[in-house]
């Protein structure tokens with residue numbers, strides 16, 4: 001399934017946050033969105049997920065809904081958004097609560113999501129008994145339980161320390177190696193974008209406009225290999241050059257406000 005965003009503009013009252021965004025997320029593609037603080041990245045994700053109605057323009061999906069998919073476009077949140085009084089498996093099951101499913105199918109989906117994220121042994125734990133990384137794995141398992149066609153990830157690793165971020169990135173890579181994933185991935189972090197994305201969309205400072213879309217040619221699996229480093233360093237320099245000027249200007253605007 002593809003996600004098509006055309007001529008999208010969004011305003012909160014007088015504040016224009018996104019300006020004429022045209023973007024296609026292709027099936028099987030991971031598209032990272034980076035840009036300075038406040039440039040409208042989360043708003044873009046909210047509009048893509050149907051939570052925020054755009055002021056102008058359109059978001060459409062194209063292609064058949066895959067078998068077993070209960071919610072074609074599904075979120076993974078930055079702050080995990082788990083219910084603290086529910087166990088891991090109950091948190092995952094929650095997204096299935098409003099779907100009329102046979103009990104066996106419900107159980108199978110929960111188990112599948114938990115196993116895919118290495119959480120099966122922890123199914124009866126409460127969120128507070130888990131590390132931050134494990135909590136985010138629960139958030140991902142919950143998203144997977146609906147078998148989404150498109151994942152929307154809003155800075156999913158930003159609440160985690162650097163080591164845990166590395167581990168979670170490995171989890172994403174494992175998951176995406178095993179099965180085709182289509183994802184829009186908002187991040188502040190250039191290194192995450194360079195490890196995980198097929199293409200990187202650089203937004204300008206607010207109002208967010210597309211400054212450039214940079215393709216990372218190196219296959220994801222080979223990005224840690226020495227032979228990939230020259231290409232990745234070149235892409236990183238290009239992305240940083242684009243981001244730096246925007247971030248500096250955004251910083252000055254925030255300082256003046």
Ligand SMILES: Nc1ncnc2c1ncn2[C@@H]1O[C@H](COP(=O)(O)OP(=O)(O)OP(=O)(O)O)[C@@H](O)[C@H]1O
Nearest residue numbers: 012015017035036037038039040041042043044206
């Ligand atoms: N519901 C809202 N009502 C009014 N203004 C909002 C609302 N949501 C966001 N904004 C403002 O819109 C702008 C864009 O916000 P958004 O969260 O989309 O940016 P962002 O790029 O994701 O920011 P960050 O990188 O800091 O997370 C910000 O100035 C924010 O304060």
